[in-house]
Amino acid sequence: MYQKLCVGEITNTHGIRGEVKVIPLTDDISAFDNIKKVSIDNKEYEIESYREHKNVLLVKFRGYDDINLVERLKGKFLEVDRNELDALQEGKYYICDIIG
Secondary structure, eight states: OOSEEEEEEEEEEETTTTEEEEEEOSSOGGGGGSOOEEEETTEEEEEEEEEEETTEEEEEETTOOSHHHHGGGTTOEEEEEGGGSOOOOTTOOOHHHHOO
8 A cells, every 4th residue: 555645746837936836636626725745756845825726736835935946846746645635435545546
C-alpha cells in the first residue's frame, strides 16, 4: 500500500506572486480543504491558500511569494501522506490500491 498519494500536478505559474496552476488528480476538490502540507520531490511545502480557476486550482505556498521561486516546480506532482486524507466513502478506492 502506498503511503504517499499524488493529488495534483503543477502545470504552470500564475501571475507574479508565486501562485501555481495545479491540475487536481482527485474527483473531489474539497479534499484540498484539509490538506495543509504537500511533498514535492521529497521536500515539504505548506499550502497557504488555494482557489478554483478555469478547471484548475491556483495554489499558493507559504513563503513562496515570487514567480521566480515557483518557476522550477512546473511539471512536478503534489503528494500527501495517506493518513492526512479523509477516509473514503464505502465503495470508493484510490486508483493505486486497485491496480494489479
